Amino acid sequence: MRLITKIGLGIVSASVLFVAGCSTASKTYSEESLGLRKVDLYSENTVTPDETKYSQAVAGTSTKFNRAFQDAPPMIPHSVDGMLPITVDNNQCVGCHTPGVAETLNALPYPKSHMTNFRPETSLAEDGKIVKNGKAVDNTSSDKMEYVTIKEMASLSGARFNCSQCHAPQSEGQLVENTFQAEYTSKDGASKSSWEGTSLTEGLDTLMK
Ligand code: HEC
Ligand code: HEC
Structure with missing residues (x-):
């Protein structure tokens, strides 16, 4: 019954809108006004994307970015010149971010999850x-x-060896305004991940089996 009333109302309001639409038929929209970039959609040369600006600061002198959300992989704030690609014989990330070494360099060690075999x-x-x-x-x-x-595990899991598979340098250019506000579930969630211990299995129905 209630559903029928709703459908009825829908038809009535649709026809009101239709009538209203006809009376303002002169209103037109240009193609330029439709997209986010406000220029015509057929020529790419009218669009100048913002420059990609990766940090030039050497590791140890950069400023970290807030995490995008709780336990998001942090973006790399320092220059990675000469560090990529990561190969079997050359993984400089491990040189600085291994627990025990990292603390002495003021870098965060890779977390427990990276020393866990899933x-x-x-x-x-x-x-x-x-x-x-x-x-x-x-x-x-x-x-x-x-x-x-x-x-x-006692050391880095092989599955985490290729750091740049998940951690990328962040460009400081402004592309489009971003109004997303992260709501961190832990107090220091903007700068530290909390994914360890029992939180590794939260929501996973595995251990009872
Ligand atoms: C010479 C030592 C060194 C090397 C090599 C190095 N890092 Fe760093 N890293 C640091 C330091 C120190 C910081 C803290 C920011 C700063 O002081 O510049 C940092 C910060 C980071 C952060 C940000 C952490 C956060 O909490 O926001 C990430 C991610 C990161 N590094 C990943 C990498 C990856 C991936 C590589 C390899 C491509 C790498 N680092 C190589 C020293 C190093
Ligand atoms: C498969 C994806 C993946 C790979 C590969 C990976 N990471 Fe991560 N990393 C993450 C994610 C996701 C987080 C945040 C959640 C967590 O702590 O596990 C993270 C967190 C971190 C943190 C922040 C720790 C903290 O306490 O806040 C550091 C530092 C880090 N990774 C360094 C590295 C380094 C160095 C490597 C390479 C040796 C690496 N990661 C490889 C996904 C990855």
Whole structure:
């Protein structure tokens, strides 16, 4: 009953709008006014993007950026000249951000999550079955997450070796105004991540299995 009334009201207001629309038919919108960039949409040379300005400051002299949200990977505030690409033989990030070294350089050490193995040990049994964490598995994409592994390691996990896969230098140019306001769940969430200990498994239904 209530639904019918709503639909009825919808039709009435749509037709009012339609009538109103007809009476102001002279109002037109130019293509230039439609997009964010306020110039015609067919020629790229009318658009000058803001310059990309990566920090020139050497590590140790830069100013950190606030995290985008709680436990977001921090952006790199210092110059990465000569550090990229990261290779097996050359990972300078590890040289400064390894726990124990980092503190002496006033850098943050990579956190606990980077020394945690989230990958189940996987092998192939003789009968062709896939074995995960010692258990033969029929379906490797089980959505019950029963093979998720959360194993602390003594050192950096191989999965985190390629730092620039997740951490990128941040340009200081202003592209478009950004009014997003992060609401951090921990007091120092703008400058420190809290993803360790029990928070690693929050919301994950794995450990009971
Ligand atoms: C020479 C030592 C050194 C090297 C090499 C280095 N960093 Fe840094 N890093 C620092 C210091 C010190 C800071 C703190 C900001 C500052 O003082 O410039 C920092 C800050 C950071 C931050 C910001 C952390 C935060 O809390 O906002 C990230 C992310 C980062 N570095 C990642 C990297 C990555 C990735 C590499 C490799 C491409 C790297 N760093 C190489 C010393 C280093
Ligand atoms: C797979 C993505 C990924 C890779 C690879 C990765 N990180 Fe991170 N990093 C993150 C995320 C996400 C966070 C924030 C959540 C957390 O603490 O785990 C983070 C946080 C950090 C922090 C801030 C720690 C704090 O206490 O606030 C530092 C420093 C850091 N990473 C350095 C590194 C360095 C150095 C490497 C390479 C050796 C690296 N990361 C590789 C995703 C990654």
